[in-house]
Amino acid sequence: xxxxxxxxxxxxxxxxxxxxxxxxxxxxxxxxxxxxxxxxxxxxxxxxxxxxxxxxxxxxxxxxxxxxxxxxxxxxxxxxxxxxxxxxxxxxxxxxxxxxxxxxxxxxxxxxxx
Amino acid sequence: xxxxxxxxxxxxxxxxxxxxxxxxxxxxxxxxxxxxxxxxxxxxxxxxxxxxxxxxxxxxxxxxxxxxxxxxxxxxxxxxxxxxxxxxxxxxxxxxxxxxxxxxxxxxxx
Numbered sequence: 228x229x230x231x232x233x234x235x236x237x238x239x240x241x242x243x244x245x246x247x248x249x250x251x252x253x254x255x256x257x258x259x260x261x262x263x264x265x266x267x268x269x270x271x272x273x274x275x276x277x278x279x280x281x282x283x284x285x286x287x288x289x290x291x292x293x294x295x296x297x298x299x300x301x302x303x304x305x306x307x308x309x310x311x312x313x314x315x316x317x318x319x320x321x322x323x324x325x326x327x328x329x330x331x332x333x334x335x336x337x338x339x340x341x
Numbered sequence: 342x343x344x345x346x347x348x349x350x351x352x353x354x355x356x357x358x359x360x361x362x363x364x365x366x367x368x369x370x371x372x373x374x375x376x377x378x379x380x381x382x383x384x385x386x387x388x389x390x391x392x393x394x395x396x397x398x399x400x401x402x403x404x405x406x407x408x409x410x411x412x413x414x415x416x417x418x419x420x421x422x423x424x425x426x427x428x429x430x431x432x433x434x435x436x437x438x439x440x441x442x443x444x445x446x447x448x449x450x451x
Contacts (some may be wrong), residue, residue, distance in 0.1 A: 260439070269428065277369035285438065305417070308436065317384055329375070330430075330439065332384035 228253050231319050231333035239339045240308040248303040248336050250318030258321045259301040260285070260330070261293065271316065276301055277323070284287040308340045342367050345431050347442035355450055358419045360446045364429030372413045374405055375430040379444065385428055388414075395434045419449045 233247045252259065260275040262285075272285030276295040290312060292304040301320075305312060315337050319330040347364045354360050367373075385427035389396065391403040391412050402415040412429055426444040433440065 262441075267443055269345070269347075270430075270441035272438060272440070275438065286440075329387045329390070332386070334384050 230254065230304050231318055231320055231331050233316075233333035233336050235336060236334065237337045239341065240305070242308060242310060243254075244308050246305050246308065248305070248316055248318075249336070250303065250333060251292045251300045252301075252320040252333075253297050253299065254320060254331065254332070255298060256320035256331070257323050258328075258330075259295065260319045261303045262299070262317045262319065263287065263292070263312075263315050264335075273303065273316075305338075310340045312338065313326065314322060314338060344368060344433070344440035345442040347429055347445050348352050349443055349445060351446040351448050353448045353450060354419055356419055356421060358449075359415065359417045360447065361413055361415045361417055361425055362429075362447075363411050363413050364431075365409075365440050365444075366433075366440070367410070367430075368431070368433040369407075370408060371410075371431045371433045373432040374403075375414075375439075376401075376403055377428040377430060377441075378425045379415055381425075385441075388427070402440045417430060418445075419447075419450050420449065423447060424449045 231252045237330045257278045261273040274293040276282045284289040318333040321330045376388040377385040378388045379385040395404045400417045404413045428444045429442045
């Protein structure tokens with residue numbers, strides 16, 4: 228099993244550009260989440276999904292869109308990149324279990340917006 | 342007020358020392374609690390879940406204090422390899438909505 232994979236590993240964007248961060252998992256997890264990690268801020272939840280076709284907003288959803296058409300994939304779209312979106316982005320997945328189950332994280336995407 | 346707060350450290354300790362971290366949470370309805378370890382420029386990985394009765398895994402002990410709304414992590418006999426950032430995570434009853442602390446950095450020195 229590859230676990231949770233993310234692409235790209237690094238990305239540089241110009242302000243106003245759009246892009247999609249890819250996330251895939253092969254563990255048949257129903258729950259998937261996107262976080263951003265900034266220095267001194269910890270991990271903050273952007274969007275999450277409890278199954279194909281179901282998504283919801285986290286703490287910091289503005290400027291990001293998600294969709295979940297399959298169990299395996301959960302892409303994160305930046306609509307119009309801003310320097311404030313410079314961050315490390317982690318995707319995570321877990322089995323359902325009322326929040327009692329471990330989350331498995333991907334290796335992260337380091338995004339710089341100029 | 343942040344959902345979860347941690348002392349950012351760094352905690353600089355010699356090998357063999359015992360070190361403890363605390364993490365406070367604001368939502369009294371929180372149901373599940375975790376400690377994650379994050380190495381530099383890597384993804385977080387689960388260190389241990391925190392159970393109401395407290396739990397131990399080798400040199401690591403986790404405790405939950407619901408009355409004061411904090412969780413703790415105790416590391417005994419610190420090793421150089423324990424150097425990392427330790428993140429606490431709290432699930433406030435919304436099955437996939439986790440809140441993470443900003444992390445506590447631990448440096449174990451020879």
